[in-house]
Amino acid sequence: MTNIELFDRRNSAVPRGVASATSIFVERAENAEVWDVEGRRYIDFAAGIAVCNTGHRHPKIMAAAAKQNEAFVHTAFQVVPYERYISLAERLNKLAPITNAKTILMTTGAEAVENAVKIARHYTKRSAVISFVGAFHGRSLLTMGLTGKVTPYKAGFGPFPAGIYHVPFPIEHHEVSEGDSLAALEKLFKADVEPEQVAAIIIEPVQGEGGFYIASKKFLQALRTLCDQHGILLICDEVQSGFARTGKLFACEYAGIEPDLMTIAKSLAGGFPLSGVIGKAEIMDSPEPGGLGGTYGGSPIGCAAAHAVLDVIEEEDLCARSTRIGARMIERIQQMKKRSDSPALGDVRGLGAMVAFELVKERGGNTPDPERTKALTAKALEHGLILLSCGIYGNTIRMLAPLTIPDAQLEEGLDILEKSLCEIV
């Protein structure tokens, strides 16, 4: 089967609503490399959208999953529980920047966010939730409501649950200062909802789909203070930024704040579907028995894989590696930005190996260039690099290489990026 044949079959059998960033079909994948059905090799700077921080098919993770496969695959934790779930919760409770934590495990990121909001509402006995413009929290009804980007995530899918409010995320070079964001919150409390009705503020410490915009230490600390003033819970959505992606196990650790609740998924289990909510025990214990859960939540194979992921992060010092990869990426992109024969690059930013840059219409300017951004991802794929765009303006390239990528492949990927940039001028 060729890529084109599969593409035709896909178009006939699968709705167009589930879009794919590339038109290639994978045959196999190993660490930072992917091979398509025609035998072409690619360097993977997408890692399954931040899921494979530990690379594709890490031998330790594969072995842990295989071993679990031999014992049992599913009993439902709500029917016959198992030790792996408990030991993973114990481990995450220790690792999260939350004192006296408890953890519930689910399957997807959206489910984690749904549950965090359920828990926050139950504990506070309040209903409103505040999120940010540009945020992405999932595709379920509640998480779509929390998401701060209309097309393609929300358009035509409403109405969304009541009691959700959006305030601007601070992005200095798009003329939204931290002061503006905090002022918008105060204005919201005056104009739309009294703070006593707000259960939670949910924020990605580094916006993912929204464009890899980093919430500063100062801003997260200000949110923490504001939440404390009004009895509002602070939820950090670490679904994309977690598990060493930013150079720390969780991005909110940079701010030195303690969230009340944290959502996790993606790289937690190295490709096996697993998610969770970690939170202060008192808050987590609020819902009645039976109020939380899900048939597949905390699947045994997911739990086994997650233990191996945490081992690998520690043994291979992936937090330090993430910082090194990020620094190298930024160094190379800054060099590309100086080239006169490549398109105009705008802001270059990153936290650890969560690195992004923008394509703009003119040098030194700020006008987004989504068409060239599209051309760049297509050209990079042609040259053997899987690259993702993101951002509310569609002009941001996000780099999510596995943290286990060998140096030579990192350079190879960056070389392809540079060559592709020069070819789309």
Ligand SMILES: Cc1ncc(COP(=O)(O)O)c(C=O)c1O
């Ligand atoms: C920050 C964040 N939250 C939640 C989600 C939703 O996760 P899932 O697609 O597993 O439902 C995502 C997915 O990209 C995300 O990046």
